[in-house]
Amino acid sequence: MDTAPDPASKRSRAAGRRPIDELFGAGEATTASKRVRSSVGRQLFEFVLEQPSGKQAPSSGRLLIVDHDQLSRDILSRNLKREGYAVEMETDGTRAMARLGEGIFDLVLWEVALPTLNGFDLLTKIKKDSALQHIPIVLLSEQAETENVIRCIEAGAEDYLSKPFNPALLKARIRGCMERKTLRDQEQRLLATIKTHQERLTGELNEASAYLRSLFPAPVSEPFSIDWRFIPSSELGGDSFGYRWIDDDHFALYLLDVCGHGVGAALLSVAALNVLRSGAMQGTDFRNPEAVLSAVNRAFPMEEHNNRYFTLWYGVYQRSTRKIAYGSGGHPPALLIIPGEAAPKKLAAKGMMIGGMPGSRYVAQSCEVPPGSRLFLFCDGAYELTAPDGRTYTFDEFADILAGLPANIPVDLDRLVAQIRTLNDSKPLDDDLSLITIQF
């Protein structure tokens, strides 16, 4: 029996589309298609096909629809294309998985009960794949599949859409998913940028740290043995030190500690160290600690160096007299342990921190260094440590530890550093640690 086409079919044809009946092949009576054959379903689908796209700006993004039901695919495709999306379609789960690997899709709409690969199995697969796990998956479900949908949402699905599709809901949800995807992509790009910058910065800091270390002299074994350890509290420390023969008779030893640590402190530290190691201060007698401290104080006023000062201990050992002359710009004393003497000798001298005040006076001291003596030069980071009970260790407590080291064997600096770390309750050091020992 011939039947006159209904008004909805006429509208579809006028719009260049096939009516619903043509979308359903005779053999395609799926659960969903059976449902839309009802008059309510037909009206809803016609409504979907006729929906204007609204006044929002066209959307962009590439979507993949994976559904073995042709009608669902067509409806979704038309709606989404109308919204401005580029849409591709697949009916087979295995082939769709392969397509995901192309990395071109911003969002995938996947039938939850797809016979070749259901939604849950899909999610389990892609969440294990770092190349695919960021792709948002929106599940397409029948009303009766609530439990499956919940399982899939828990497994990481972005959202779900129930068939038959409500056009307003479809539009809003896809738009929402795409916005979240855009934000996540932006976040990923930002994180990647931060990571790149972080890696570059770490590389540069490591290079700077290697440069700083390259300025430190190698351990010496003749005519006396010198060894040292340097443990910065961050990538770059504010401590630096050195030693060198000024002439055949005078040997200079120095350690400086810039206030604070990090890049700013390290830059000043390197600048001052290079002056001391190269002896590049015209008219300054580097055999004279007073002259050196005064000259360095003139060269590095804190107002011209990012408001940073540094402390400096500078000593000159004279081989012919076995005497050491030393001065200090606000630095803790060095410690001389003389065989046969009960208490270690503090090599302390008065003087303002370097750069603190123009015209500061530095007064040098001197003392004899009998054979077998052992000298320790260090920064305050070696003993300004917090004990488990919260108190701070004192210089004298650290001096006692140094004095208690066995005199008949070389100082084991690694063991000493380990002991310092233990004093600090094995926590990371708050300050740089520099420690030099000379066995005369």
Next chain:
Amino acid sequence: MELQVIHKDETYTHIALLGKLDVGGVGEIENKFLGFTAAGKKNAIVDISGVTFLGSMGLRIILDAAKTLNREKKKLILLTPQPLVHEVLEASGIGEIVSIQHDLAAAVALAQA
């Protein structure tokens, strides 16, 4: 780190610091400290009996304040440091531009002079 205002008049300001004057502590009170000392353009007594640790950054803000006041012909007076803190002050040579007092009456007399 805590900063308390003890006294304030036209001649001098008297404040007290309590806690650890390390990098973290300095960060907490630096602006306030310099506001009550360096920016005050008058003598300042800083009671540091409650300071349990004085690190290099702590010395820096004391030095900053003292130098600024010195330029104004004013004094920074540190009052009753604990032994460990006194040791650090001594070693730093900062005594060259700050006065270290162990008696409140003497500190006030100095601040009012």
